[in-house]
Amino acid sequence: ENSGIKYVRMDGSCPSDMRQQLIDKFNQDDSISVFLLSTKACGVGINLTAADTCIIHDLDFNPFNDLQAEDRCHRIGQKRPVTIYKLVARGTVDEDIYRMQERKSKMNAAIMDTNTAAENKKQRKQILQSAIEGYKSPTKKSVTGDDAIEID
Structure with missing residues (x-):
């Protein structure tokens, strides 16, 4: 919050009736540049066409769960190329x-x-x-x- 970067956050504790509001806010408000979300809680059924970068920091044992999360950015209406990063620390x-x-x-x-x-x-x-x-x-x-x- 002190960095001045506007963001929204969604995880398993977020009530289901608020989720779509957060998604819409991120997709429609150009001043919000970061959407923090849990791939387990939010990797299915959402469209993040405003996102052109996906950073996965919590890899799943099932690679298809991560692919599902990546696909949130690759949706109809996406106008920009999408870049996917997976953060992997050596020796871990x-x-x-x-x-x-x-x-x-x-x-x-x-x-x-x-x-x-x-x-x-x-x-x-x-x-x-x-x-x-x-x-x-x-x-x-x-x-x-x-x-x-x-x-x-």
Whole structure:
């Protein structure tokens, strides 16, 4: 407060009926440059389009909870590029959590890539089978002129 920086704060102790008021105040008042919030209490269901910087200082064991918090800034209506910072002190448990988050994220990406590749292969196979079936039993169409081809 002594720094002269205007901010709003929301955490688990904030009554639910006040939360939207704080969000609106931050999004609409250009003089408020900082929104302090708990990712656990406030990481879901809010839009912070006025924010272009997200600083996460309390890493979660589940990297998707942090991604959810980051996504509060990446919303429809966001007009500026968003920068995300994760504060990790060397030699602390945060460093271990950060490494674990990276491993989990890479594992998820590999699984998703595998599923996507398998799904694409399945779709290609279905398309080819459909094309082959079409050649084996073509439907009779009445075509005249240069485009007419007869298949027995």
